[in-house]
Amino acid sequence: MFPEILTLDAIRKAYAAGSTPLDLMDEVIRRRDAWPDKAVFITPVPDDLLRAEARALMERGPEGLPLYGIPFAVKDNIDVAGLPTTAACPAFAYDPPSDATVVARLRAAGAIVIGKTNLDQFATGLNGSRSPHGAPRSVFDADYVSGGSSSGSAVAVAAGICAFSLGTDTAGSGRVPAAFNNIVGVKPTPGLVPNTGVVPACRSVDVVTVLAPTVADATEARRIMEGYDAADPYSRTALPVGLRPAPRIGVLTASEREFFGNAEVEALYDAAIARAERLGATIVPFDYAPFREAAALLYDGPWVAERLAAVEDFLNSNPGDFDPTVRRIIEGARGRTAVEAFRGQYRLNELRQKVAPVWADLDALLLPTSPTTATVAAMQADPVGENSKFGRYTNFANLMGCAAIAVPAGFGASGLPAGVMLVAPPFTDDALVPLAAALHHEAACGLGRDRDAAIPAPPPPHLPEGWITLAVVGAHLRGMPLNGQLTEPGGVFLCEAKTAPEYRLYALTGTTPAKPGLIRAATGRAIALELWALPPDAFGRFVAAIPAPLGIGKITLDDGRLVAGFLCEHQALKDAEDITAYGGWRNYGQERTL
Known part of the structure; x- marks a missing residue:
């Protein structure tokens, strides 16, 4: 009825075939009870309440509910009304009067909370073993850590108990456990997703994340959660940023x-890295050293004082209720001064300036999610040293305001998985999706604990409402001289296409760079083109700058669609060469130097 790993597509197909949310809740209860690792959940939603919520959804029906009947779990530092929030510290527990904003938005879309999951106490750790409720284990080997701090959230997805889960990420907590359990971790740009109703770790850089079997599933949940929230002082809005169609991807040098x-x-x-290159990326070694220095500021600099600010009163009154390692880390902030905080900010901004040329040259970085893993025993023997290894390539991302997607990268001979991350400048969240999904698809390493599961093909690019599709036939094609006029304002490549078989193409004279002219004609053929999408304001500026004899009109595609695209005035064709027989500007250019 339901597959071993629950994806949104599989659940929707099961519902279309006659299954119901009540059937799925019965299956979730069975899987949750049967899973041998009892450290995954801190507070499961009682069985009768899960079934009651499913029945209520069925009475309402799926219309207008994009996540109708989808089960998800919530890290226990995120508020869910009716369930205590503990941050893995029983003495800290409180009963929230309402859902966190992200939970409220998901429930309003029809999703069903199945429980609160375990975590490194107060979200302080990347390993998952700093909890009085026990250490959730890797779904592939119970001797190994699951990764943290969103440990229970990752295991719940990788074990097939729910379709997605919420985590948080300050230093890598929504990405490292994804790598250790063969699932996806989507870490939004800080501020894109509200933190209202989230127990802070470092309030200025915390991010709510989504863990899911696929990039598409995690992204769908993220898009429902995102959006400005005036109750969150760090909430932000901005136009999305695109990548080049053949992106330049930074990779580690030998020295780093x-x-x-x-x-x-x-x-x-x-x-x-080899897969990214096969997918069309240009691979560029870059200097990771300034990013590494920024990463060190999170724990070795004054930002650790934010962890103390979040729980100082409780720490003063209840020091014995803290995990010893967590307490030692947070108490390390005592004595930090405002002078140190300002110096830390100064140094971080200096490092941002230092890496600005990297971002000018590259679209994204491809990094190991974690450079290694560890057994629970090794972690308990050296809780700080082993944990610090996990964050070597994750800790800088939120301090630098980056978006990131962590995807599975396959399995080693040990049977343990590893992962990689795409990390890019702020608000590239949607732009990273196609490449991240393609990397996961090409890795062919399954979904969660099901190593043989088919990985969905990458989804098409997501276009914000109001974006305009544009057909280009010449100098604006990928790799051509004017392509930057599309990519620089954030244009998104959609696909290759062809006109209907009623167009002719001409090589115009006296144009620099060389350009073709497309016209509609009584006799002609299908002409190759590319479809791009631009934000409305960028489209307006682009059209205003087009020189005569070219302009924008409506072009009929071979599938019957009408799109805006380049057309040419007829009088400009007097001395032009008819190149229709080539079928497109790129074919013509292979025989001529354009």
Whole structure:
């Protein structure tokens, strides 16, 4: 009835075939009870309440509910009305009067909360073993950590208990556990998703994340959660930023590679680089050193004082209720001064300026999610040293305001998985999706604990409302001289296409760079073109700058659609060469130097 790993597509197909949300809640209850690792959930939603919510949804019906009957879990530092919020510290527990904004938005879309999941206490850790409720384990080997701090959330998805889960990410907590459990972790740009109703770790850089089997599923949940919230002082809105159609991807140089002796993870990182290149990316080694220095500020600099600010009163009154390692980390902030905080801000901004040329040259970075893993026993023997290894390539992202998507990268001979991340400048969240999904698809490493599950093909680009589709036939094609006029304002490549078989193409004279002219004619053929999308304001500026004899009109595609595209005035064709027989500007250019 339902597959081993619950994806949105599989659930929707099951409902279309006659299954119901009540059937799925019965299956969720069965899987939750049967899973041997009892450290995954802190507070499961009682069985009768799950069934009651399913029945209420069925009475209402799926119309207008994009996540109708989809089960999800919530990290226990995020408020869910009716369930205590504990942050994995029982003495800290409180009963929230309302859902966190992100939970409210998901429930309003028809999703069903199945429980609150375990975490490194107060979201302080990347390993998942700093909790009085026990350490959730890797779904592939119970001797190994699951990753943290969103440990229970990752295991719940990878075990097939729910379709997606919410985590949080300050230093990598929504990405490292994804890598250790063969699932996807989507970390939005800080401020894109509201933090209202979330127990803060470092309030200025915390991000609510989504863990899911696929990039598409995690992204769908993220899009429902995102949007400005005046109750969150760090909430932001901005226009999305695009990538080049053949993106330039930064990879680690030999001097900045550190895998702590884990040859399996290094080999899987190299394989992911090769996949990115096969997918059309240009691979560019870059200097990670300034990013690494920024990463060190999160724990070695004054930002650790934010962790103290979040729980100072409780720490003063209840020091014995803290996990010893968590307490030691947070108490390390005592004595930090405002002077140190300002100096830290100064240094971070200096580093942002230092890496600005990297972002000018590159679209995204491809990094190991974690350079290694560890057994629970090794982590408990050296809780700070082992944990610090996990954050080597994650800690900088929120301080730098980046978007990131972590995807599975395959398995080593040990049977343990590893992952890689795409990390890019703010508000590239949607732009990263196609490449991240393609990297996961090409890795062919399954979904969660089901290593044989088929990975969906990458989804088409997501276009914000109001964006305008444009057909280009010449100098604006990918790799052509004027393509930057599309990519620089955030244009998104959609696909290759063809006109209806009633157009002619001409090589115009006296144009620099060389340009073709497309006209509609009584006799002609289908002409190759590309479809792009632009924001409305960028489209207006683009059209206003087009020189005569070219202009924008309506072009009929071979599938019957009408789109805006380049057409030419007839008088400009007097001395032009008819190149219709080539079928397109790119074919013509292969025989001529344009």
